[in-house]
Amino acid sequence: MHIIGGKFKKKPLIAPKSDAVRPTTSQLRETVFNICQLAIEKADFLDLFAGSGAMGLEAISRGASYATFVEQSRDALHVIKQNIENLHIRPQISIMGMDVFKALQRLKEEGRTFDIIYADPPYGKGLGKALLEWLDQHPLLNENGLLFIEEADLIIPHLHVLEMHRQRKVGRASLSEFRKK
Numbered sequence: 001m002h003i004i005g006g007k008f009k010k011k012p013l014i015a016p017k018s019d020a021v022r023p024t025t026s027q028l029r030e031t032v033f034n035i036c037q038l039a040i041e042k043a044d045f046l047d048l049f050a051g052s053g054a055m056g057l058e059a060i061s062r063g064a065s066y067a068t069f070v071e072q073s074r075d076a077l078h079v080i081k082q083n084i085e086n087l088h089i090r091p092q093i094s095i096m097g098m099d100v101f102k103a104l105q106r107l108k109e110e111g112r113t114f115d116i117i118y119a120d121p122p123y124g125k126g127l128g129k130a131l132l133e134w135l136d137q138h139p140l141l142n143e144n145g146l147l148f149i150e151e152a153d154l155i156i157p158h159l160h161v162l163e164m165h166r167q168r169k170v171g172r173a174s175l176s177e178f179r180k181k
Helices: 026-035 054-061 074-087 100-109 127-137
Strands: 044-048 066-070 093-096 114-119 141-150 162-170 173-180
Touching (some): 026 162, 026 173, 044 054, 114 127, 127 141
16 A cells, blocks of 8 residues: 555554554545545544544645644554654544544644545445544535545435535545535
8 A cells, every 4th residue: 555646655554453453445535535626635534433643644745734633443553653754744643542423623723724534434334424424514625625435325414514615436435525515
């Protein structure tokens, strides 16, 4: 696995050895960053259920000014920290080693907002729907911001602030893109 674009293109990344973590494929990362290529420069990027951190690291490589990683797994957190050290980008990063919903609450309390939010929740637990409901009720996404959720069979609740922009299959993955109404 490696960074696929930007200033760290072709730099290797390590991934957790756990079967519980599914690193986002290069094809899906390329799709996401093609969609947000005009928004990534100087963006504040939030990587939820971060795994190896590949999405947030790719964002920094392509010009994001800051990336926040949220991951609960100790093994994955160790890998994210190793990848950050290997790229020498610590000042542009924050890491939250906790449950995603607790982290979102803390970010809200701190008044943080993001230009791009990417979430890759574990499949089959309904976390994508719960995440959509939470983000629809709490203003963490900036105006003109982009929200991506990678989840097969995502159940989309009734939304007041967010709206589905596009859903697509990328390889075996399903990617849903949301924007503010």
